Every structure is written in C-alpha cells, then in structure tokens.
Amino acid sequence: GNSVTQMEGPVTLSEEAFLTINCTYTATGYPSLFWYVQYPGEGLQLLLKATKADDKGSNKGFEATYRKETTSFHLEKGSVQVSDSAVYFCALSDRGGSEKLVFGKGTKLTVNP
C-alpha cells in the first residue's frame, strides 16, 4: 500500500538557519504530494503541494520539489523564523477514487531566537 516516511524529529534550529525535512514515499501510480503544517493549538493547514513530477510547490518561503526518480518531496526553507515552529506533515493522495491522504508521522520543528 501507499506510505510516507519522513524525517523523525524533533528538529531544533536557530533563527535564520536553513531547514530541510526529508520525505520519501511509496505509491502505486502518480500521487499528488503535500506538506501540511500544524501550529500549536491549531488545526492542520495546507502549506504547499505538487501534483506531478518535477513540479515545485512553494509558500511562505518554503519549497518542495516532486522527485519521481528518488520518490521524494523534501521540504526546505532558506531562513527559518521563530513563527515557523510547528509540526510538519508530509502526505500523499492517490489521484482518482477517494483521494484520501496518507500522512507521515510528522516532524516537530522548534526555532529559537
């Protein structure tokens, strides 16, 4: 079945540091790929997505590129802020059918001033 494996946390960085959170997937067909973020005390929010190979999703300074050859969708940000402290989830959905999401376990990021 489909699955997502993402880098285990927690990750602690200083403000303005470079962020990478690794995500790899196993899927039949060509899934859509997502990063969701969960800020403390809030619900899941879509951060970015990519729907086909070599697409780059970007939002709020975060980027991730859909790499079919390595089945990866790593999240990057050049300079993190304290406000980026949250839990980040990588996810995939099958195209067609229910398009239900399959999530990784999440990576908790803490950014210190």
Added chain:
Amino acid sequence: DTGVSQDPRHKITKRGQNVTFRCDPISEHNRLYWYRQTLGQGPEFLTYFQNEAQLEKSRLLSDRFSAERPKGSFSTLEIQRTEQGDSAMYLCASSDSGRGADTQYFGPGTRLTVL
C-alpha cells in the same frame, strides 16, 4: 468563506458510553473525510463521503464506529461503547471534486478522552 467546523472541540467520556461528533464542511464542498490522529502520529484515514454516499471505509473503522452525511452537507461520526483506545483527535476535512479535488481543508478537530 468559512472553513470547516467541528463540534465539540473536546469530549471527555467514560468507557462504554456513546459519543457523537459533528462536522460542517466548507459550503459546496461535496467531499468529506474523517481522520483520526493519535499523539505523535500523523492523521489516519477513517472514511470518505461524496455527497451523501459513504464510498470508502478504512479497516480502522470497527463496527462500533458509524458515520453519516444525510443531506450531503454536515456529517456525524458516532462511536458506540467507547474504549480507552478510542482516545484521539478526530479530524474532518472537505474538498471540492470539481476543482482542486486533491486539496483537503481540515477542521480544528474534536479531542476525545475516554476515561
């Protein structure tokens, strides 16, 4: 444009009791999903509706769980004879199959604690 809402936000119950949660999706979203999230894990799919039809259920959804979406708008998730293992955050999400079908918008969740 209001988002997905869920009620209640928190529920504490005793083992063996029945509980019901409600989800109101974004208006005109025809797809509605329920997920369950336990501490330290990502959300896991429970069930999915397109309009009023329940089209898919996870094997995680035991016979004690039932979900409905009677008029294709709001949905309810009922858990009968709750067990301590049912303690989790129950998330609802909705999407529009007409455009951006793969983009799901999540509600704030209902946190269930079974004592």
